[in-house]
Amino acid sequence: MVMEIEEKVIEAKKASIILASVNTESKNAALEAMAQALDNNREKILEANRKDVETAEKLKRKGELSQALVDRLKVSDSKISGMIDGIRDVISLKDPVGETIDALELDQGLELYQVSCPIGLIGVIFEARPDVVPQVMSLCLKSGNATIFKGGSEALNSNRVIFDLLNQAAETIKVMPSGAFQLMETREEVNDILRLDTYIDLLIPRGSNAFVKYIQDNTKIPVLGHSDGICHVYVDEEADLSKAYAVCFDSKVQYPAVCNAMETLLINASIADRFLPKMARMYDEAGVEMRCDNSSFKILEQIDFIKSVGRVTDDDWRTEYNDLILSIKIVDSIEEAIEHINTYGSHHTDCIITENDMKKKRFTDLVDSSSVMLNASTRFADGFRYGKGAEVGISTNKIHARGPVGMEGLLIYKYILVGNGDKVADYAGSGAKKYTHRRLNKKASDALGK
Template sequence: MFDVTELPLIGAAALRARSAARVLRTLPTDAKDGALTAMAEALVEHTDSILAANAVDVAAARADGTPESTVDRLRLDADRIEGVAAALRQLVALPDPVGDVVRGSRLPNGLELRQVRVPLGVVGIVYEARPNVTVDAAGLCLKSGNAALLRGSASAFETNTALIEVLTEAGEKAGLPAGFVELLPADRASVGELLNARGLVDVVIPRGGASLIQRVVRESRVPVIETGEGNCHVYVDASADPAIAEAVVLNSKTHRVSVCNSAETLLVHRDVPFLPRLLRALTDAGVTVHGDPAVLEAAGAGAPAVLPATDEDWAAEYLSMDMAVRVVDDLPEALDHIARWTTGHTEAIVADSATAIAAFTAGVDAAAVLVNASTRFTDGGEFGFGAEIGISTQKLHARGPLGLPELTSTTYVVTGRGHVR
């Protein structure tokens, strides 16, 4: 039995979640869907109190000099609350993965073998800034039969507290067990306790910046599903169509720069004649280009300034209107560059050559490979999977969008008729 005295900050919450997880794993789909619907309605009904709490967090963030882009991610309004409520309603429409038979067969000895999806149990999620993650995580864990231990950022603590109070009251009134979702203290010590709660917590998922993810991976004694960090590349092959290349590069970089599936590096084959066009398109869109000597030369006199690129640029997850650009001699050199600097999130190729496409898709090691399409499509919703908790960049258990099936494990159910070995 785990000694919860070693966890003075989170021990009581973890025990409640552990107890709730035993109930949730057998909860029928209609009960979970009814609770999700009630939780969505409650969020909208309590908009005023949630916004009042959010105003406290926003004011504190601005007083601390937080950049407005970060404040905007923290800020809620009535439309955004309706949006997070809609996300819960969307979960109702998604298939319940619990109980799905992954595979099954009759063995030669007559035993019936089924591999069945079951909940993970207690899922700890450590995340930053965006309070919508609080609702998304609670809903995803509930639909997949898991209890959720949520540790949000201190900057959103008042908002997260208000959200959890609303979700807890509505969920318990709808028949959910106490502890189905718990909000942990927003301090560094609580993260340390969560990462050491092996035996109470089944898996921890970090969602945020590189430093947060690295700390969780480095320190956790609980199994971790690593998510998020995205140094994504777009490679433009010599066979690429200029118009397609420009559209893919611009959308990958500029559609939304602060997310993990935005592109950070552009690799261009030396025989591509339209590199100046790509550079002009990027700079016209407000992108600061960090280029190698060949890119500096291609920019030419009178072109927008290109900053010299260093190894720091090749490694950077900018999350800003910056892009590193390099000219490569051939596709193998592009693959070598990606292999050195990738975070294993998303890599894209723009090409007409079937040979180049086949070599690229086979040669890169990433959760998602895009062909003649923007890196911004690496997303559970865009893939048609519905909501997600993040993008897994590891190789064990789950890789890519972490949707409902990825928040489950499996059990083998073996049925016989008095079989003995």
């Protein structure tokens, strides 16, 4: 089994070299073929997904799968349309491969170019969500990266059907290399993939906190991603409360089973009596369980018809619920809110509701998160909504790529030095030539005759 996996990975690694040089027109043709394949096989995808969901529901009843995981697994006709739209959005994006990032004359006739290029072979290990396959494959294809996919067993049928449709469609385009995209299916393959740092250039895990942490702790391969999505909304005393109600409700309720949903609501003490009762009623009607600190509990325990209110624990501040559960805390100042976010948050997405411009700046300057929202739902932290076509994941890293990661996170660069028999010896010792180090308004393609 290990040898078979390694053979697949080596095949993909070799194909990545060819894929890196495929022209834009051919890549876009492959993407359109992929979109059409999904559109023409909707019922086939839905039937495969029904099998997975049926099995997942049984496991949920046994306590072996969470409701959040079951929710992420489900594919609908509208979700398939979203997959198709995502692929076509990627078609519309500019091809980033071969772009000149910088050009510098070292000396007359000696020119240095910094040029974008694919990372190479990307490994994507994910749980539940079958829509990860078209999202990531489309971005990797457009950016010239070969990809190994390893999905969870709970989505086995859905992943297989979607992957086969996309892969076969892409390979109908003549210049597309065979074997650039590979699908792994067994649980044992995860650990085998983690050991293949000789071939795999970057890993992108998508799944639960424990799952991502396991990947990060058990491989030498660089990992792009986040292990937690503990997101906050802070309602300032100078907030427009109509905006606050809308943003706080959407951030928690619109889709609670995802990493950019709010998990903790922070409220300034001076407006808590005015804001919290109505907000709690809205949450209560939506089935949200509220876990309150002492101050917020005192306000809500007086309201008889609000049933789902309890006490918060210290562990709650560090918990990503992925469910209709919310921690609530009343704070005395924006400074206390920022301190709480930076202490308990996961550097994912955090929001302030305020009309005070100085506080907006203070919040964005001091909150150490990959996305910071001003009077807008945390749920906007998404590659598609950010105009990236789709996303390969959301990263809380501080190197390479951060936040919702699109194609820019799948690129690195190389340096190309164009000379004419130049040698370093001429720039050393007595009478040495001097470097000009002059910026050039020139593309590498011009120097290379392309």
